[in-house]
Amino acid sequence: MPTAGSQPASAPSGTVTDRAIAARAAQQIFGDRLDVADRYAALLTGDGIEHGLLGPREAGRLWQRHLLNCAALVSLLPETGTVIDIGSGAGLPAIPLAIVTPGLCVVAVESLRRRVVFLRRCAEELELTNLQIVHGRAEEPGIRRSLAGSDVVTARAVAPLDRLAGWALPLLKRGGRLIAVKGERAAEEMAEHAAAVGVLGYRDLQLRSCRIDDTIAATVALTLVKA
Numbered sequence: 001m002p003t004a005g006s007q008p009a010s011a012p013s014g015t016v017t018d019r020a021i022a023a024r025a026a027q028q029i030f031g032d033r034l035d036v037a038d039r040y041a042a043l044l045t046g047d048g049i050e051h052g053l054l055g056p057r058e059a060g061r062l063w064q065r066h067l068l069n070c071a072a073l074v075s076l077l078p079e080t081g082t083v084i085d086i087g088s089g090a091g092l093p094a095i096p097l098a099i100v101t102p103g104l105c106v107v108a109v110e111s112l113r114r115r116v117v118f119l120r121r122c123a124e125e126l127e128l129t130n131l132q133i134v135h136g137r138a139e140e141p142g143i144r145r146s147l148a149g150s151d152v153v154t155a156r157a158v159a160p161l162d163r164l165a166g167w168a169l170p171l172l173k174r175g176g177r178l179i180a181v182k183g184e185r186a187a188e189e190m191a192e193h194a195a196a197v198g199v200l201g202y203r204d205l206q207l208r209s210c211r212i213d214d215t216i217a218a219t220v221a222l223t224l225v226k227a
Contacts, residue, residue, distance in 0.1 A: 022063035053090040072210040081151035087158040156181040162196040
């Protein structure tokens, strides 16, 4: 198992890598599962970039911008239950959350076949028995029926809040929570869509800031509860 401060062997001599900068936060959030997170990072920077699931420029900020940004959401999750990740792409945030929270069933919903192939490879190679991969769209009637009654729905940079809330509503149980990871426009989007999500049947819309430690930027998310 790599140490918290280890650097990839390929890093140029004297270079402070993204992995090294993120070392303390990575150890704190992943703990004894850090080796699994490192293996996922290798898959992302290998096949993930080769098959166009991750931009080449993202490799240099993978831990700070992606892995830890997603893993920080664990503070908003229950210890058990089902989490549906809509539009999971290369597995963000589904795979970091599955690594951090082995007591949760995490379901990654993705419509593009090449991404599904990659997600299934990750689930197998990382031995994530709590991760399920569903090929399709969250708004499809069959997926709505099969995944209805879930505890949490997550999404990261997928769609505007009102549209996302509409997709998530049939998947959630009453009292279930939608967690939408947003960026700089989070407060603006919250104000813009507050009335619409209320009409849909949500309550308790909040802007949440999730931070692992002071070395990594906080993850900004909008959360709302199915009434």
